[in-house]
Amino acid sequence: MxxxxxxxxxxxxxxxxxxxxxxxxxxxxxxxxxxxxxxxxxxxxxxxxxxxxxxxxxxxxxxxxxxxxxxxxxxxxxxxxxxxxxxxxxxxxxxxxxxxxxxxxxxxxxxxxxxxxxxxxxxxxxxxxxxxxxxxxxxxxxxxxxxxNCSTITMVPPLAAIEEAVGIDRVDVSTLQAVSGAGYDGVTSMEIIDNAIPHIGGEEEKMETEARKLLGTFDGNSVEWLDATVAASCNRIPTLDGHLENVFVDTRADTTPEAIVEAFEAYPTVDLPSAPEQLIHVFDDPGRPQPRLDRNTEDGMAISVGGVQATAEGVQFNCLAHNTRRGxxxxxxxxxxxxxxxxxx
Amino acid sequence: MxxxxxxxxxxxxxxxxxxxxxxxxxxxxxxxxxxxxxxxxxxxxxxxxxxxxxxxxxxxxxxxxxxxxxxxxxxxxxxxxxxxxxxxxxxxxxxxxxxxxxxxxxxxxxxxxxxxxxxxxxxxxxxxxxxxxxxxxxxxxxxxxxxxNCSTITMVPPLAAIEEAVGIDRVDVSTLQAVSGAGYDGVTSMEIIDNAIPHIGGEEEKMETEARKLLGTFDGNSVEWLDATVAASCNRIPTLDGHLENVFVDTRADTTPEAIVEAFEAYPTVDLPSAPEQLIHVFDDPGRPQPRLDRNTEDGMAISVGGVQATAEGVQFNCLAHNTRRGxxxxxxxxxxxxxxxxxx
Amino acid sequence: MxxxxxxxxxxxxxxxxxxxxxxxxxxxxxxxxxxxxxxxxxxxxxxxxxxxxxxxxxxxxxxxxxxxxxxxxxxxxxxxxxxxxxxxxxxxxxxxxxxxxxxxxxxxxxxxxxxxxxxxxxxxxxxxxxxxxxxxxxxxxxxxxxxxNCSTITMVPPLAAIEEAVGIDRVDVSTLQAVSGAGYDGVTSMEIIDNAIPHIGGEEEKMETEARKLLGTFDGNSVEWLDATVAASCNRIPTLDGHLENVFVDTRADTTPEAIVEAFEAYPTVDLPSAPEQLIHVFDDPGRPQPRLDRNTEDGMAISVGGVQATAEGVQFNCLAHNTRRGxxxxxxxxxxxxxxxxxx
Amino acid sequence: MxxxxxxxxxxxxxxxxxxxxxxxxxxxxxxxxxxxxxxxxxxxxxxxxxxxxxxxxxxxxxxxxxxxxxxxxxxxxxxxxxxxxxxxxxxxxxxxxxxxxxxxxxxxxxxxxxxxxxxxxxxxxxxxxxxxxxxxxxxxxxxxxxxxNCSTITMVPPLAAIEEAVGIDRVDVSTLQAVSGAGYDGVTSMEIIDNAIPHIGGEEEKMETEARKLLGTFDGNSVEWLDATVAASCNRIPTLDGHLENVFVDTRADTTPEAIVEAFEAYPTVDLPSAPEQLIHVFDDPGRPQPRLDRNTEDGMAISVGGVQATAEGVQFNCLAHNTRRGxxxxxxxxxxxxxxxxxx
Known part of the structure; x- marks a missing residue:
């Protein structure tokens, strides 16, 4: 049926x-x-x-x-x-x-x-x-x-894992987004070959608002958005599919890259037909994830993460998702x- | 002579x-x-x-x-x-x-x-x-x-202007770097066509240390490095020349994007044969600077800046320089x- | 004045x-x-x-x-x-x-x-x-x-030199054309990144007819087109500027690659402000001309040629011109x- | 077993x-x-x-x-x-x-x-x-x-169909080859971004000799090579996988594009585990086949063909195969x- x-x-x-x-x-x-x-x-x-x-x-x-x-x-x-x-x-x-x-x-x-x-x-x-x-x-x-939005969905799963583990105060995020995110005719070849464009109209605001709503609390009547600041900078680059993002997170409690990796890997998936078996895949190799090699992980429905490192106020990491599949x-x-x-x- | x-x-x-x-x-x-x-x-x-x-x-x-x-x-x-x-x-x-x-x-x-x-x-x-x-x-x-380093030199002139104007507490920076930065044989075509690589060995540390030394104070005997935290995330993308960077700066004193733009434009150049006439060029168009269009500004010796916006703790902006010329x-x-x-x- | x-x-x-x-x-x-x-x-x-x-x-x-x-x-x-x-x-x-x-x-x-x-x-x-x-x-x-047309003008100068030297019976030509030839919005990024398109509407016919008219004889009243067959196959590739072409020519009289190179180099330019000093530049290196390295030769007004070799019925060679300048x-x-x-x- | x-x-x-x-x-x-x-x-x-x-x-x-x-x-x-x-x-x-x-x-x-x-x-x-x-x-x-060789195998199946149908006198072929054909480190990114290279060492000779041996006749003791002239011009372009070729064929007997398409589609496959179900796939759309869209046809083991047209002495067409799979x-x-x-x- x-x-x-x-x-x-x-x-x-x-x-x-x-x-x-x-x-x-x-x-x-x-x-x-x-x-x-x-x-x-x-x-x-x-x-x-x-x-x-x-x-x-x-x-x-x-x-x-x-x-x-x-x-x-x-x-x-x-x-x-x-x-x-x-x-x-x-x-x-x-x-x-x-x-x-x-x-x-x-x-x-x-x-x-x-x-x-x-x-x-x-x-x-x-x-x-x-x-x-x-x-x-x-x-x-x-x-x-x-x-x-595709750029929001790429970073929210790892952010959810961090929020649950130690809390989030602030996020600075830079994106390297594929041309398919703009639709078939959205980016001309003359705009993007041997180039990058440091602006995608409306995208920064979407990342800043949607992330806070998604990570907010629903009491049965309304959603209280996550109380954290999010600043985004969105770039278009010459890749076909797969949004790559550099995320800097200030955490509420002290933490370590190891604890954050553990939180990423322990974050549960759901039992739905299109859900990945493992939501967040963590790479040890700091050169991964890469759009071309990793965007199709679990039929393009997983989030790939790498480069988890400590910063003065928390952690930084990179994440990737297939923007027209997962995104x-x-x-x-x-x-x-x-x-x-x-x-x- | x-x-x-x-x-x-x-x-x-x-x-x-x-x-x-x-x-x-x-x-x-x-x-x-x-x-x-x-x-x-x-x-x-x-x-x-x-x-x-x-x-x-x-x-x-x-x-x-x-x-x-x-x-x-x-x-x-x-x-x-x-x-x-x-x-x-x-x-x-x-x-x-x-x-x-x-x-x-x-x-x-x-x-x-x-x-x-x-x-x-x-x-x-x-x-x-x-x-x-x-x-x-x-x-x-x-x-x-x-x-x-080429990635450091791209952001330091605008950071110097901000430091002089209102002081810097913290910098988060993401780079989109051209393949020429790795030398002629540094990046193979199979690595980078339709792709991006979220790691350049040693580059993040160079940005974090060199920027603080450059912005430090020399007393005749030694340089006291700038007291600010710098976190960098470095990416290689499929462009030939021109490093583009997204910079998030926490300032010591309150400021506005307008004041920062003014500081950028007022920042002096030097009277040397290879120096640009205007060190920092500021674009109003948030889609600029772009590597292919703007890397050759003033024979590739100027720093191009755009997308200056307020954040919760200061400003964010994008900057670009020709990595094998200026850089x-x-x-x-x-x-x-x-x-x-x-x-x- | x-x-x-x-x-x-x-x-x-x-x-x-x-x-x-x-x-x-x-x-x-x-x-x-x-x-x-x-x-x-x-x-x-x-x-x-x-x-x-x-x-x-x-x-x-x-x-x-x-x-x-x-x-x-x-x-x-x-x-x-x-x-x-x-x-x-x-x-x-x-x-x-x-x-x-x-x-x-x-x-x-x-x-x-x-x-x-x-x-x-x-x-x-x-x-x-x-x-x-x-x-x-x-x-x-x-x-x-x-x-x-830009694809015609790239091959006609070397063809003119061959016609003058030994006569042309037949031309088979394949093009590798830059995206700028289609105008700013002519080719989308999703069409061309990691790709090539083996067809450009109307382009093959333009090459086949225009070349014969250009190489024809004007008697004061009308142009008699060159009596030769021209077959073209036109491809779009991911380059910004510069059309590269592979040309196979059946000559009327026997010849050698050396004689053809000599004819290329001896072909005269004209005394007009925008004309190149040398119309046809011949490369010894079989890997040249290349679009990115050679399209700007003489302000983009020269024709670059290389790979001149004998075939059973004449010669083959490659040629290149800047399609929005010379073309x-x-x-x-x-x-x-x-x-x-x-x-x- | x-x-x-x-x-x-x-x-x-x-x-x-x-x-x-x-x-x-x-x-x-x-x-x-x-x-x-x-x-x-x-x-x-x-x-x-x-x-x-x-x-x-x-x-x-x-x-x-x-x-x-x-x-x-x-x-x-x-x-x-x-x-x-x-x-x-x-x-x-x-x-x-x-x-x-x-x-x-x-x-x-x-x-x-x-x-x-x-x-x-x-x-x-x-x-x-x-x-x-x-x-x-x-x-x-x-x-x-x-x-x-990968460039040879792309054109030989359609050539075999033509040889069997009407005979081949001559072949002029131009290739647009992917970077993977040179191995992982064979082509640097600086060589090929926004560029094409009109020469691949030894490749033209391979196409010219191997095609004639493959299409030759084996009498139990030795192979008599096909008696036809083959001239090739080989180019590297910025695609990852999939060699595209423009082929001009002089046929022995008169023919039509329709007859050649029929010969392509009727050409048999073999009953082996890795063989495609249909060896030659013919596209009506003159803009196909394209490397990115068509290289994986039948797990990358089919030959895709399009743009079949009459020429003065026979036919021209385009063909494509996945160079590291089929090739x-x-x-x-x-x-x-x-x-x-x-x-x-």
Whole structure:
């Protein structure tokens, strides 16, 4: 018995990763694909310019793409995965939620709204119950659930392990982000060959706010954000996939790199189909993790960490995750699995 | 009237930049070129596999390369520029200094020795007089003067401006470094295409120590290092030239981004032939500076800065310098010009 | 005494190269800049997103961009350089020619029209007089003159030398083309990092037709194209600038690589301000020319050649030119200089 | 029942691909690993600096590496896969063959020797019986079998289909080769970022000779090479894996692109464990195949073809294969499977 699911915005970079992730899924079955009206009526093969380096799944390729509109998505598809530009998501996602669909969304709109759960199932699964607050406030039958930005999700698991072990006062973080994070057309070749760009619009603020909400405390009514300062500096570099981050953490209590490594390795995973067996993989080699070599660890769903060292006020370390798997499509699917396990479907 | 100078280790990546920089120099004239014994006796054209994208200067190409040995470098060449692997530099540079030569060196050995001046002429020219301490202690007629590591020199000018304006308590810095910093054969293509490497051996320690010595106070006898903590995380990325750095600074006194920008722009340059007209160039566009677009600013001798923002404890900003010009060859030549101006030749 | 000139389509990739080339020109002075209506009224600094790695010339930056319309370009600007998308050029260029302007155009429209001169001043300057045929047929006071496509211009000078020496029967050519040839937004980073694309729309046909017209014979009325077969295969690779080409030539008469090298080196240049001193530079090293090292030879206006070898039916060789200098902006400017010398201004 | 096999030169780029390919092999079991004497005695994990983006197989990682010497490889390992530098292979492979081992070798030495089979199992499996000639002439119990160079193997399957359909008179071919073809340290990052190199030492000759031997006729005693001219031009470009080639073929009989596509698609594969289900995959999209998107087709063992077009004397097309799988490790393993099927083990 599988649950029929839909993909809203199925032709973009993350939409294609959603297709790749959901096609072989044990519990979900792709039953609807939507895109902009110019693609509606075409087969998915025609509508999507498939650019993933494994073949387009045959049965999905033959499906017809419909418009992104609650009126045309079948009612017996309870769960939708959304990866729309945030401006579009802001308009479309509430319409779907109002029409009764559960929307597991990767789009950046609403992520810091007080009644919208922003969840990583291994980190803060209990936040999912903000759905009840949301439904009450907005009068919806459906709901909107968010996963964080790809650059946020890369550092939050190791930060969660540190917060639990010794507490966090402050985080300074620098990112080296892959071009796929901007979508297929987001970064031109002339901008990035033999180059790096020290700014990604809105990204620093996302890291600073989302991390604190994810590491916050949910009391059944609202989330109290983590009381720590976060300063981020975000860079685009010429890699295809995999965000690498340098993190400097001031801890509340004294600690050692060894204790932090132990906390990383002991941090639990969850029992959901898309979750990695080990959430945080720690490398001894200070030259790892590297995007090309390590982004696909555990099907791209693990967080890789290395270079753990003491600083004057705590520790520094490097972390890496696959930005369109763990950081986008896989994160949304994992939230969908959490919704299923928690009985929301 | 020009001064004859020599280049020790003339065939490597920095050696070639030294040739390119010194060939048209108004005050210096290349009079000696040394390399390993396997190259000795060859013309420079044969010995150097020239890989700079401007032609090899004709008159230098025809010169004969000699062995790196004080016995074979002419006595009437008072000033040598050295860019040797640090293990070789450690052995060879004292021999030259003992034999009476002034060695302006880019090699990393001895940089933090108490009696070795580590100087950036625009920042701490007065440290050059450590030469007198060095000569007294070591009994040399010549001397060794060092410029800092390429990753250090990129951030120290803006840090000097901040230190002078409001004082520095702490620095967290992440680097995105070009492959030329490792020399021609330092990074293989398979290591770096579609990749980044979050570790450069010894680099973090160099940034942490050299910055504090450069920003320290010289009382005529010794340098008291700046009392601040510096934590660095160094990454290699697929760019050819230009080190980009994200810097987070905790300041002693309260400040604003506007005040810091003003301090950057007001920071003076020096009147030496290779010095830039404006030491620190500040960009308003938060997407700048970028390695490919901005590394050649003022012939690659300026520091480019952007993204100046407030943080909880001070400011963050990005900075960029050309690592083999400002960060190596140009830095050594500038120190040579300082030696000339201060009467050491 | 300088001639005022205009740049039509001044904000694009080639438009910016035209600005860079014309700003310091000894005989021409930039007097008008046009762009699409959305940019009209802005300063050039605002309208152009300047992406060349040397600064935007100050006096051009301050100029106001006007719409691309003969009605708004001053009448005392006799010569316009055009680099429009071919669809736009097809519509706009005749309007300017009819209004009396001389248009030296890099756009691909009209290149193979019988009454439009397609010229490389070093190769077929006499074709410029097709202007008279054009004026008679079309009733224009102005005229349109074209330079060839960037991939064509790279191979035609060495082919011209071979044609003159021993005659050409057939050419098979493969190209390795830089991303700048597609304009700033033409190739996305996700398409080209760690990749190559074995097709560039329309490019193969341009090489096959334009080369034969350029090497053809002008009898005062029309150009008889060279009677040779040309087969091209065009590839995009991850380089920023510089098209590299592998050329296999069947010659009419027997020859040797030595004779062909001699013909390359003896091929004359022209006495125009932007022409290189030596048109074809021949490398002995079979590993040269390389895009990054050799594209800027003679300010990017020379053709670099290497790897000349015998084949069963003739010779093979590699050639390289800077695609936005020699292959676009510089080619148009050179044609403008030819127009001036031939008295058309 | 699996056959124990050894890997000679197991730590290099192709050696690692051999480990990756053989570890899960259904019929072969890795029983010996050799490397240079400096690695002998170490575990494979220590000796190999593993750089493939899937984990090192655990049971292989723990094996001890021995010296490359017939005296230390167990006698009950009948089949060795060799990927040594050609100079080493020239010395070592005969010693193993004389000692009774079957050597399936990827090294370039001996490939064009008259008594050494150079085979691609789908193309010329009957050539394997040159082993008997070899044994008689050299008095060996073992034998040496070769697979071709990675650039040769990419074009030979489509050429074989054309030869069989209409005959081949002449081939002009240009290659765009990945850096992995030169081994892990073969191409430095400074050589290839934003660049291409129009020469690979010895590669053009390999393509010209090996292709004619592979497509030749074996009469039981010797191979008569195909009577056609082949001219090659080989380029290195900044891709990690996957050689792309532009091929121009003069055919003996008239033909059409449609007939050639049909011949490609009808060309049979072989029934061996590592062979692809379809040997030649043809793309309609002229922009394919592309290295990054298509190199892994059928586990990297298929040949991808596109851009089939008519020329004056025949056809032109593009082809692609994974150079370290189909072009090296996979080719050697496939030859080993052929040796097994033909009863040589």
């Amino acid at each position: 599988t649950t029929p699911v839909g993909i809203v915005g199925a032709t973009g970079a993350v939409g294609q990763r959603l297709v790749q992730t959901l096609a072989p899924h044990p519990d979900f079955e792709i039953a609807a694909l939507t895109a902009s009206s110019s693609s509606a009526g075409q087969s998915y093969r025609e509508a999507a310019k498939w650019r993933i380096d494994s073949p387009i799944p045959d049965h999905v390729a033959a499906m017809t793409v419909s418009e992104t509109d609650p009126a045309v998505v079948p009612d017996d598809v309870p769960l939708l995965f959304s990866s729309l530009p945030s401006g579009v998501g802001e308009r479309v996602e509430p319409a779907f939620a109002e029409a009764g669909y559960l929307v597991s969304s990767n789009s950046s709109n609403f992520r810091t709204d007080p009644d919208v759960p922003l969840t990583i199932p291994e980190i803060n699964p209990e936040h999912i119950d903000l759905i009840e607050v949301q439904r009450e406030e907005r009068g919806w039958d459906g709901a909107i659930v968010k996963n964080p 986008a499509a896989g994160a949304s699917v994992l939230n969908g699995e959490l919704l299923a396990r928690e009985g929301y479907l | 020009t001064t004859p100078v020599g280049i020790v280790g003339a065939t490597g990546a920095v050696g070639q930049r030294l040739v390119q920089t010194l060939a048209p120099h108004p005050d210096f004239e290349i009079a000696a070129l040394t390399a390993s014994s396997s190259s000795a006796g060859q013309s420079y054209r044969e010995a150097a596999k020239w890989r700079i994208d401007s032609p090899i200067p004709d008159h230098v190409a025809a010169m004969t390369v000699s062995e790196t040995d004080p016995a074979v470098v002419p006595d009437d060449v008072p000033l040598l520029f050295s860019s040797l692997p640090s293990g070789v530099g450690e052995r060879v540079e004292p021999a030259f200094a003992e034999a009476g030569y002034l060695v302006s060196s880019n090699s990393s050995n001895f940089r933090t020795d108490p009696d070795v001046p580590l100087t950036i002429p625009e920042i701490n020219p007065e440290h050059i007089d450590l030469i007198e301490v060095q000569r007294e202690e070591r009994g040399w007629d010549g001397a060794i003067v060092k410029n800092p 190596a060859a140009g830095a050594s030549v500038l120190n040579g010009e300082l030696l000339a101006r201060e009467g050491y030749l | 300088t001639t005022p000139v205009g740049i039509v389509g001044a904000t694009g990739a080639v438009g910016q190269r035209l600005v860079q080339t014309l700003a310091p020109h000894p005989d021409f002075e930039i007097a008008a800049l046009t762009a699409s209506s959305s940019s009209a009224g802005q300063s050039y600094r605002e309208a152009a997103k300047w992406r060349i790695d040397s600064p935007i010339p100050d006096h051009v930056a301050a100029m106001t961009v006007s719409e691309t319309d003969p009605a708004v370009v001053p009448d005392d600007v006799p010569l316009l350089f055009s680099s429009l998308p071919s669809g736009v050029g097809e519509r706009v260029e005749p309007a300017f020619a009819e209004a009396g302007y001389l248009v030296s155009s890099n756009s691909s429209n009209f290149r193979t029209d019988p009454d439009v001169p397609l010229t490389i001043p070093e190769i077929n300057p006499e074709h410029i007089d097709l202007i008279e045929v054009q004026r008679e047929e079309r009733g224009w006071d102005g005229a349109i003159v074209k330079n060839p 676009a902006a510089g080619a148009s400017v050179l044609n403008g200089e030819l127009l001036a010398r031939e008295g058309y201004l | 699996t056959t124990p096999v050894g890997i000679v030169g197991a730590t290099g780029a192709v050696g690692q691909r051999l480990v990756q390919t053989l570890a899960p092999h259904p019929d072969f079991e890795i029983a010996a690993l050799t490397a240079s004497s400096s690695s002998a005695g170490q575990s494979y994990r220590e000796a190999a600096k593993w750089r493939i983006d899937s984990p090192i197989p655990d049971h292989v990682a723990a094996m001890t590496v021995s010296e490359t010497d017939p005296a230390v490889v167990p006698d009950d390992v009948p089949l060795l896969f060799s990927s040594l530098p050609s100079g080493v292979g020239e010395r070592v492979e005969p010693a193993f063959a004389e000692a009774g081992y079957l050597v399936s070798s990827n090294s370039s030495n001996f490939r064009t020797d008259p008594d050494v089979p150079l085979t691609i199992p789908e193309i010329n499996p009957e050539h394997i019986d040159l082993i008997e000639v070899q044994r008689e002439e050299r008095g060996w119990d073992g034998a040496i079998v070769k697979n071709p 090296a490790a996979g080719a050697s393993v496939l030859n080993g499977e052929l040796l097994a099927r033909e009863g040589y083990l």
